[in-house]
Amino acid sequence: MFIINYIPENRNPFITINIDVIMAKLIFFGKPMAGKGTFSKLVSKETGIKHVSTGDLFRKEMADGTDLGNSIKDKMQKGELVSADVTVELLKNNLPESFILDGFPRTLSQAEKFKDLSDIDLVVEIDVSDETIIKRTLGRMICRKCGAIFGIEIKPKQEGVCDKCAGELYHREDDTEETIKDRLDCYNKQTKPLLDFYKDKLVKIDGNRTFEPILQDILRVLKEKSLYM
Numbered sequence: 001m002f003i004i005n006y007i008p009e010n011r012n013p014f015i016t017i018n019i020d021v022i023m024a025k026l027i028f029f030g031k032p033m034a035g036k037g038t039f040s041k042l043v044s045k046e047t048g049i050k051h052v053s054t055g056d057l058f059r060k061e062m063a064d065g066t067d068l069g070n071s072i073k074d075k076m077q078k079g080e081l082v083s084a085d086v087t088v089e090l091l092k093n094n095l096p097e098s099f100i101l102d103g104f105p106r107t108l109s110q111a112e113k114f115k116d117l118s119d120i121d122l123v124v125e126i127d128v129s130d131e132t133i134i135k136r137t138l139g140r141m142i143c144r145k146c147g148a149i150f151g152i153e154i155k156p157k158q159e160g161v162c163d164k165c166a167g168e169l170y171h172r173e174d175d176t177e178e179t180i181k182d183r184l185d186c187y188n189k190q191t192k193p194l195l196d197f198y199k200d201k202l203v204k205i206d207g208n209r210t211f212e213p214i215l216q217d218i219l220r221v222l223k224e225k226s227l228y229m
């Protein structure tokens, strides 16, 4: 935490304003569909710590039609991991001082490369059982019009109709038990070993609950670690 004593120009130097700036370097970690994206956005909104999603950064490169965007299109479409060098380089150019990383690192090689770039204060693991992940995947409904997502935790008021814009809700074709089991396999092989890599920085949050208690638990931990006031 930095306390900046700021004396405005031409003002009485005996009156100072304290601006508290909290620097937090966080990783939100978990299985696919554990809620990393959702909670990193909610915590970012609450704390002001910037949300950085490597998936979003890659999608922006593709939308902007950059050379990098064009070179990763194939891998993104197949849901395969982009190389550690490319991913870390992209992150290097888009890393604020205070951040919540979502979707990174996904492999040991990425974590090792990232170590040269920045330290980490805390890794928040949102721990969700495979059973809940599968139920969430099969129950996920998306609005065709505005992209809002509903599911087993947040059900629409009227079945098949979006609460926000009254658009039609649909189930993604690739939200099947087979696909999510493949993604969980990939997580177990490539990403889960990172829990050991970060064991000294790790805090586990029970993610098998509704939004509010999970969010409150994360904020409580950040307060305890003086990463949020």
Ligand code: AMP
Binding pocket: 054, 055, 056, 058, 075, 076, 077, 079, 080, 081, 082, 083, 087, 102, 103, 104, 105, 106, 110
């Ligand atoms: P996400 O939105 O996090 O699911 O990411 C979408 C896609 O972006 C993934 O399927 C990968 O192709 C790519 N991607 C995102 N983050 C990473 C990462 N840390 N390492 C490698 N590829 C990534």
